[in-house]
Amino acid sequence: MLHELQSGFMAAVLTGSQTELTSVTPKIREGKLNTAQRVAIYRRNVQSTLRGALGDIFPTTRWMLGDDKFLNVGDQFILHAPSTSGDLNQFGRSFPEFLSAMQPSAAADMAALDWAWHEAFHAAEQAALDLSRLGAVPAEQHAALVFQLHPSARLIGSAYPLLELWQAHQNSEEAPLEISKILPADHHFLAVHRDDANVTLTPLSAPQFHFLKICAEHQPLGEAAEAAFALDANFALQAFLIQTVQQNIVIDFNEPS
Amino acid sequence: MSPHHQSSRPPHALDPLCAGIGLRPPHYQALLGKPAAVGFLEIHSENFFGAGGPPRRYLDKFREDYAISAHGVGLSLGSADRLNPAHLENLKKLIDWLQPSLVSDHLCWVGVNGRYLNDLLPIPYTEESLKHVASHIRQTQDYLSRQMLVENVSSYLEFADSTIPEWDFLREVAQQTGCGILLDVNNIYVNSINHGFDAMQYLDAMQGADIGEIHLAGFQDTGEILIDTHGAAVSDAVWALYASAINRFGAIPTLIEWDTDIPTLDVLLAEAEKANVMLEQASFAMPTREGRRHAT
Numbered sequence: 001m002l003h004e005l006q007s008g009f010m011a012a013v014l015t016g017s018q019t020e021l022t023s024v025t026p027k028i029r030e031g032k033l034n035t036a037q038r039v040a041i042y043r044r045n046v047q048s049t050l051r052g053a054l055g056d057i058f059p060t061t062r063w064m065l066g067d068d069k070f071l072n073v074g075d076q077f078i079l080h081a082p083s084t085s086g087d088l089n090q091f092g093r094s095f096p097e098f099l100s101a102m103q104p105s106a107a108a109d110m111a112a113l114d115w116a117w118h119e120a121f122h123a124a125e126q127a128a129l130d131l132s133r134l135g136a137v138p139a140e141q142h143a144a145l146v147f148q149l150h151p152s153a154r155l156i157g158s159a160y161p162l163l164e165l166w167q168a169h170q171n172s173e174e175a176p177l178e179i180s181k182i183l184p185a186d187h188h189f190l191a192v193h194r195d196d197a198n199v200t201l202t203p204l205s206a207p208q209f210h211f212l213k214i215c216a217e218h219q220p221l222g223e224a225a226e227a228a229f230a231l232d233a234n235f236a237l238q239a240f241l242i243q244t245v246q247q248n249i250v251i252d253f254n255e256p257s
Numbered sequence: 258m259s260p261h262h263q264s265s266r267p268p269h270a271l272d273p274l275c276a277g278i279g280l281r282p283p284h285y286q287a288l289l290g291k292p293a294a295v296g297f298l299e300i301h302s303e304n305f306f307g308a309g310g311p312p313r314r315y316l317d318k319f320r321e322d323y324a325i326s327a328h329g330v331g332l333s334l335g336s337a338d339r340l341n342p343a344h345l346e347n348l349k350k351l352i353d354w355l356q357p358s359l360v361s362d363h364l365c366w367v368g369v370n371g372r373y374l375n376d377l378l379p380i381p382y383t384e385e386s387l388k389h390v391a392s393h394i395r396q397t398q399d400y401l402s403r404q405m406l407v408e409n410v411s412s413y414l415e416f417a418d419s420t421i422p423e424w425d426f427l428r429e430v431a432q433q434t435g436c437g438i439l440l441d442v443n444n445i446y447v448n449s450i451n452h453g454f455d456a457m458q459y460l461d462a463m464q465g466a467d468i469g470e471i472h473l474a475g476f477q478d479t480g481e482i483l484i485d486t487h488g489a490a491v492s493d494a495v496w497a498l499y500a501s502a503i504n505r506f507g508a509i510p511t512l513i514e515w516d517t518d519i520p521t522l523d524v525l526l527a528e529a530e531k532a533n534v535m536l537e538q539a540s541f542a543m544p545t546r547e548g549r550r551h552a553t
């Protein structure tokens with residue numbers, strides 16, 4: 001009985017539909033307010049909570065789309081993919097996918113960046129790698145080492161200049177270029193990661209991106225290097241490795257067993 | 258080394274004469290410079306489920322100076338679903354690290370069929386619900402290996418099937434599970450107006466020894482119904498009900514909740530100070546709650 005009541009009430013609150021409302025009406029006492037008014041209070045509260053959560057987690061996407069459009073797609077998302085956790089920080093994981101299924105766009109890719117930022121903000125801590133440990137490994141074993149990225153590190157590729165757009169939002173509350181005028185032009189890559197306490201966005205070249213992507217898949221250094229060299233025969237492997245260790249993107253490695 | 262090592266330090270003792278406030282990001286900076294501004298700080302547990310980053314780093318600093326109460330909104334104790342194991346696990350990890358003075362959630366449901374409305378929804382007060390919610394509370398306390406407090410919520414409707422008054426239901430939940438009660442005095446007042454009962458009757462049904470914490474907050478009056486917004490100062494009527502509660506039950510750790518239109522820290526501190534004056538008076542009338550407990 002509890003299950004039936006809660007399922008019916010949830011449907012009425014989520015959809016706002018008359019049919020769902022009619023079916024829960026006999027289960028709710030009237031009084032000063034009728035059932036429709038009472039359910040409407042919960043519907044307003046729920047909408048404001050879920051809309052607020054999306055707005056908080058996807059501020060740059062919201063800025064790009066504008067408040068009205070963001071609200072509109074947000075409400076569609078809330079119905080299409082209701083929250084699946086009592087922790088609101090989990091809400092919106094599939095929002096980027098939902099947006100790009102509607103239409104691939106700079107805003108859909110930005111949603112992936114906003115989500116990555118959100119995850120990086122809450123991710124676990126991990127101490128930096130001591131480079132001298134790497135120096136102690138004989139050179140002939142390097143290719144077999146499997147590098148580990150910081151728990152906050154996320155790699156993002158897009159046909160749109162996400163980093164420039166993201167920085168434009170940081171610097172101004174003004175509306176960005178009209179979304180429809182931002183055309184997919186090139187490949188843009190970046191890493192989202194926490195450098196100490198702050199979430200940082202680092203632009204990457206194509207070989208750098210693919211190198212880290214392969215590391216993130218727990219493939220050995222040899223494979224990652226091969227992919228990078230295939231894109232750029234002059235890829236500065238050692239310098240990039242040192243840079244990413246200093247930035248706390250690469251934080252550990254496993255020696256071959 | 259990670260700064261987030263497990264702590265074996267015992268939690269700060271809660272001083273029942275010194276009210277606390279909700280810990281919210283707009284006040285982090287102002288509070289960092291004030292190690293004894295309030296009696297304790299209450300967090301929304303879910304906002305610290307992430308294992309690291311700025312939220313945990315701030316909390317790591319605040320817990321050095323303050324007793325912390327971990328107040329959840331997502332356990333969904335009254336749901337027909339079984340308890341969400343991932344949620345329980347995240348809560349346990351947080352608590353093992355934080356060692357809070359209090360752990361609480363609400364007498365409500367938040368979602369069903371694996372989907373969540375992320376709002377505090379009332380349950381029908383029936384024998385079936387009572388058995389069900391009591392079993393969820395027992396499971397939670399067993400899993401966390403500690404007592405939890407369960408809070409009464411504001412509501413805007415009553416279910417036709419309810420057979421037990423809310424106050425009896427709440428007391429029974431505590432009696433059957435050994436959980437404590439987080440008595441939200443504002444929610445009692447809001448419901449007394451919304452559903453037309455005498456708020457004193459609610460206090461009459463409580464056993465003082467069950468109450469581990471009191472919440473005070475502000476509501477919004479739409480003219481037809483009171484909405485628990487946590488977005489305003491505590492009303493005179495709620496202060497009066499609060500005075501009745503602590504004069505009857507003795508000083509109990511009290512929290513000022515303010516979650517929307519969050520004011521400056523000074524405004525919150527003034528509300529907490531108001532509670533402190535009343536707690537002091539209540540403790541004159543009834544020297545110590547602990548003493549009374551031992552006497553019974």
Ligand SMILES: [Fe+2]
Binds near residue numbers: 408
């Ligand atoms: Fe409360």
